[in-house]
Amino acid sequence: MNALLSVRGLGVDFETGDGPVHVLENVSLDIAPGEITGIIGESGSGKSVMAFAVMGILDPAARITGGDILFRGESLLAMDPRRRDGWRGREAAIIFQNPRAALNPIRRVGDQIGDVIARHDRPPAHALRGRVEDALRRVGIPDPARRARAWPFELSGGQCQRISIAMALACRPGLLIADEPTTGLDVTTQAAIIALIRALARENGTAVALITHDLALAAATCDRLAIMHAGHVVETAPAPTILAAPRHPYTRALLASAPALAGSINELQPIPGRLPDLRRADLPPCRFAERCPRRIARCDAPGPLGLHEAAPRHLLACRNPP
Amino acid sequence: MSMVLRRLLTAIPTLFGVVVVTFLLTRVLPGDPAVFFASNPSMSAADIAAVREHLGLDLPLRDQFLVYLGNLMHGDLGRSVATGQSVAAEFARRLPASAELTVAAFALAVAIALPLGVAAALRPGSPVDHAARLIATLGASLPSFVTGLLLIFAFYVFAGIAPEPAGRLAPFMVEPERVTGFLTLDALLAGERATFAAALRQLALPAAAMALFALAPLTRMTRAAMIATLGADFIRTARAAGLSRRTIIVTYALRNAMVPVATTMGMTFSYMLGANVLIERVFSWPGIGAFAIDSLINLDYAPLQAFMLVMAAVFITVNLATDLVTALIDPRAAR
């Protein structure tokens, strides 16, 4: 297996006042080098939690209950914490939604990028400024020498996201996780940011995990798609396959509910029901079962529900696929 | 820069208001300064009138105010009726005592509260956190004059390790040559280590009593601000970028948390100015607070008036300084 990142059967619980929340269960996902993988699911399906688990920045209340995360074949969970600190930012990076809040409000943006470069690449002091300006230039910021001295509050949301990208890619990591990078930006800026991420990824051979609600955007941008529902990965396949021949009932429902993908406005259908409450102790093996039109007795039979190969490069977690 | 100017300008009306209030307050005080002399049976009504005239009390209120303002401009804070001494001179003599006490106590409180608050925020629910919360709650409930007395009892009467709480230096010691007016500093400058140690020992208890008082708000705010900052998105970004723990805590979290903490520091310093009065009384500290209280009890109002003016001026300066510090930390505040 030549995956860059391989999430294997990952489980994550959150301890809360009213008992544990089973946020991720048996999540598996491979990301190949240089590929753009879209991770799609409703709000609360655990996309961010998975991303944070990979980066090792989970909230203290989170507990990894099982599974492993491999990066270039090495377990991140078993990695020495000090090495893991060095791994973050150099080998893998993440950008978040709400780019303005993601930047330190009282530090010049150039210094924030410089902090990352200085930490991982330790260039000689006189070279740092040049590196920062390079990083800014690559993300399309005009007049980098001047912009490096700007404060975050002086920049627009789109520009802040460009700064975040510059920071993330400053040390040319092999993996970039983009967690809803365009939420809250206006439409033209959204397109520009996505185009920028794509271009930089192609240029550097960076693998990208693009987390989004927006199936149409993901379909247009990504090589592969992974569909998540309530803490499960339910289906992964090349993007065209998902669009043309989805197998999981949830994926189908998702496609039917996406305005840009449904044939006409009349064909738009909301997904019935809601995500199950993840605090429940009696969560069914298939967490979509309670919303699923194809539910049969076999769906509720005890035992873990894993991904199986429905076709080459097409993985599915469903006991009664159409 | 423009922000500094703007702040200076807004301080002017407040300062003027302070002068007016101080003036009015002393005019409605029940003790007509002339009556002070009237209690002397050898004075006739004519003598009293002469005193009133001498003090300018026969003029209309507006003219009295103008005279008062004019005197202030010349640094004339009036005369103590009781001693006949210039209040300004007395203040110049006593101000360093109050300042040394307040600054020492403040430095002590900050030196404890900041690390404690930060440590508590870094480990919520840990023993350090519980200690910080206890201090924040209990400390705010301590009347400084009671803590002062308890400290005297514990360290002077009972354990016998503190010197007698009677001023800044034991009577038999010679004060070092005056440079800053802070006895500890002056002793160091003069190279007199014994004097330095003695002055520090005198300073320790009152400074501790006052620091206890300041500890609560500082710890509480440091902890709260640090917790809020550590939960901010940009800290998550810094962690995800693999920055070192030190950089994250100091450069990213603490600097941001310092914005509200600086404001609290300013407020706490001002509260300490008020508490000074009580502490100086308990420890017989020869500062301006003790002087003001003695004058108040003797119905001698010029010192009280001057005291309030000085306090308000210090307060306004501290506020200004707080704003400047905030603007230095936070570019958004500098606009």
Place this chain on the structure above:
Amino acid sequence: MTRIARHLARGNPLDLAGFALFGLLCLTAAFGPLLVAHDPLATDAAAMLQPPSARHWFGTDQIGRDILARVVVAARLDLLIAAGAVGLSMVAGSIMGAFIGYRGGWADVVVSRLVDVMMAFPLFVLAMALVAALGNSVANVVYATAIVNLPFYIRLARAEVRLRRDLGYVEAARVGGAGDGRILMRHLVPNIAAPLVIQGSVNLGWAVLNAAGLSFLGLGVRPPAAEWGIMVAEGVRFIASGQWWIATFPGLALMLAVLAFNLLGDALRDLLDPRLRT
């Protein structure tokens, strides 16, 4: 009420301690004089400066008065001063603040400036000067404490009303023909009650400290009245000779009272305004 009960049942022990201490304090203030075994003012030349004993739990002072009796009886006076001061300034301050916040204009400018000026003095010093100016009496301690607390309520009420005056329900009331006074009293003031109550409970602790501090300096309450600040002041002379109990017990009572109000303030804050929880 049920909300408070449920919150307490969930059991933050500090909140519980706050309510318990507060209850104890109120009971002491109400029934204290009935409970004590000694007359708080009766001197006894045969029992001067006695350390705590089975007969005098907290000892006796320099003229043989029972300190426990005096500490207990003093609760009423100290709490009345604090409650009176806070009540006065809460009512006056929030009405003034709500009015200038609602009206704006020159009244707002003038009052806000005045508040700035007041806040430029250390509050305790201002209270001291006010008592001196108004005259040395218990009532004047109440007024002085109330006056120096005014700025908090004015600022709070002004800010809250300014936030709300243009909101939908106020607009609706105005369109519905309600007058300004009615809008203020019926629609705005009730909505700012929670922050005012929180501020009030925190201020109570401060007011107790303030009053005790004043009487410690000889302002306001006069001997031989039993009051914590005075009792501490009377005990100062005896600390050096080792008679610690005279100042310590009233000092501790004062501390406990302030602690009770501070804990109560924190608990109410948690209860009424979860946003501010620290």
